[in-house]
Amino acid sequence: MKYLRFFLISVVSILSDSEVFACWVPWVDMPRWNNMYRVYDNQPEPTLDIEGHYPGAGRNCEEWQELTSKAIPLEDIYQVVYQMTLEEFEAVYENRNAAYKNKFTEWITKKDTSILDFLLLAKNNEYIRLKRNSRWYYPSMNMGTGMTLEEVAEKALANKDNRLRDRYLLQGVRALFSLSKYNECIELWETEISSLPDDNLMRQLVQPYIAGAEFHANRADKAVEYFAQIGDVQSMLFCMNRAGEEISTVDALELVCEHAPNSNFIEKALQSYVRKFESSWEFWREDEFVKTPAYEKLYALSIEMARGGNSNNPAMWYYTAAFLADLDGNAAKASYLLGQAESSKSTPYIDESIKVFRIYLDAKLLPYNSSYEDRLFAQLKWLDIKIQDNIDDHVRAETARGYIGDNYYWNGAMRRIVLSEVCPRMIKAGKKVRALQLANMADNRLFSLVNEWNLYDWVDDEYKVVKTYTMNGYRYSDRFNRLDYSNHFFEMIDSIGVDNAIQYVQRANRPQSDFDRFLNSRGYTGSDYLNDIAGTQCLRNMRYKEALEYLGKVSEAYKTHHNVYMEYDPFSADRKAIEQESDFRYGFAREMYSLEQSFNIVAEPNRKAQLMVKYALGIRNSFDLCWGLTQYYWGTTYWRQVCEKRDWESDDITKAALERAKELINLACDMVTDDEAGANIQYMLCHFETVARNYPNTEKGRLVRGKCDNLCDHHAESCRWHSLFK
Secondary structure (H helix, E strand, C coil), rough: CCCHHHHHHHHHHHHHCCCCCCCCCCCCCCCCHCCCCCCCCCCCCCCCCCCCCCHHHHHHHHHHHCCCCEEEHHHHHHHHEEEEEEEEHHHHHCCCCCCCCCCCHHHHCCHHHHHHHHHHHHHHHHHHHHHHHHCCCCCEEEEEEEECHHHHHHHHHHHHCCCCHHHHHHHHHHHHHCCCCCHHHHHHHHHCCCCCCCCCCHHHHHHHHHHHHHCCHHHHHHHHHHHHHHHHHHHHHHHHCCCCCCCCHHHHHHHHHHHCCCHHHHHHHHHHHHHHHHHHCCCCCCCCCCCCCCHHHHHHHHHHHHCCCCCCCHHCCCCCCCHHHCCCCHHHHHHHHHHHHHHHCHHHHHHHHHHHHHHHHHHCCCCCCCHHHHHHHHHHHHHHHHHCCCCCHHHHHHHHHHCCCCCHHHHHHHHHHHHHHHHHHHCCCCCCHHHHHHHHHHHHHHHCCCCCEEEEEECCEEEEEEEECCCCCECCCCCCEECCCCCCHHHHHHCHHHHHHHHHHHHHHHHCHHHHHHHHHHHHCCCHHHHHHHHHHHHCCCCCHHHHHHHCCCHHHHHHHCCCCCCCCCCCCCEEECCCCCHHHHHHHHHHHHHHHHHHHHHHHHHHHHHHHHHHHHHHHHHCCCCCHHCCCEEEEEEEEHHHCCCHHHHHHHHHHHHHHHHHHHHHHHHHCCHHHHHHHHHCCCCCCHHHHHCCCCHHHHHHCCCCCCCCCHHHCCHHHHCCCC
């Protein structure tokens, strides 16, 4: 028996120095890249649904409504002004006596033809300018219109209709700018346009052209001043950099805040810049956050704008300062500043961002007791409503493709708060079942709301949708189980300990509170899915009787979609192929439990020893050759896999299992009294050369010696025991 005992000791010694996998903690690739800072509302105002992607379109349509009739829908105006092509408008212009369903068209063709004339000029202007801005433009090109840009500019500036004068001036400047007549643009601004009220829309639309004209006239400082007045930070940076002068984003923001503290451009520039701080640190989070001069300057600017009285939205600036303080690791200071934001003048949009950040800071600062759980429950209910109410077609499409909406602000914020802050602290506080419930919601909420997904496959060298499935029941196709065995919830439940996993399954089946019921309904708690995970964990922890209990509850339909299969006999030391069965986990648990009972009952030492060796082989193979018995993947199969960092071959559970196998075989070797039994054990382990050398006169010895030409191959097979865990 000494050969066998020496061999198993060698296997264990290889593992003894391996890294031990500890309790669940968030990985570096937790959803920290879900940017939580948010001040820029890129959606149109609710009352201006026709805003589209044209700056000022909604307000412009409202002004056209003022000039015509309140009875004309804004959508009709938008369709004519922004969507009707030059060709279509010319047809209207030539057939003004026709009847039109569009009320704006009907009005300008019957009651106010001066607007009809203006819009024809404006559409010719935009048509020609678009052609000239094309990369394929050349001066001799036929524009396909009856006017030249010079004629457009001349007619626009010659029109003296006071009611439409500011609109004609805008068209004149646009035409002159396209003709590179920058000084004429500047002259028009200085002599007439700049005297228009600051809130005049046409003046506001002209000013970027004037800033651009100043830049082309080699007056970059003047251009920057104009861009600062409208808050266009990106254009300021472009002008200064092209002029050879370095200016930082924060410097540009300071200038904008001086000239136009309430510019709509500020929010966009501020969000883009703060998110650079947020992402660069939060994504890696391995080093301490370094306060750069730009960070210090932005923090000071935020405090100044929050307290200075020039901003109409001081809450936004307090919120920004709080966010920056938290990035610097000062959550308590961030909480104080956020309190200032909560009591300052704000907007509904900023109020929502503040509320999200408050949930985040509470998760970092408050003690994890029953009072906090009540608070968290209320916060998550509010956040869940926002997730539901803001789902759009893009989010639905991304979710149907298998993504969980990390780029969807509301779901991304919930995931970042729950997975990066709440769950680790819940676990540290001993509330592991609650952590699992929260992780389930974080990973599966969108899937529970979007009830459809697509099966992709390679078709004609392309990755295409081959079938669409409804996300009912188990969410699996004929070939692949759509349930995610690589997300954060699965990684947590599969590493936090089998007892906690079982407690979670029990709580999912029998919720104890409204919070339990809320979280269960927001995650995925299908009994097949959870029982299969619990049963598999029991197999991994060698608790075969309990494994039978949970795996026995898994439906036959679900068992055919494990995504992993058992191709080899788990009780054979060599690669003995077997017919694949869908019930392989349950069958293995049943056989292992039967062996466990048998060798505990059997008194005859040689029979007992052989049962123990078979049982030990089953343990070892369930962590290697038949790994699908104890886990759901092997190595880094999927690139989006959260669990790929798990060192399955050397974690504590694997070590304990291999140690158990070694102990059982040592015990078996010690109790064997018969050469036939000894030969059988060596034969079971594929030590054929040992059988032939040490037990030549046994049944197995004669069998092996009769095939002596293959002894070398058989012996090489036994070396697999040594190599697999290196």
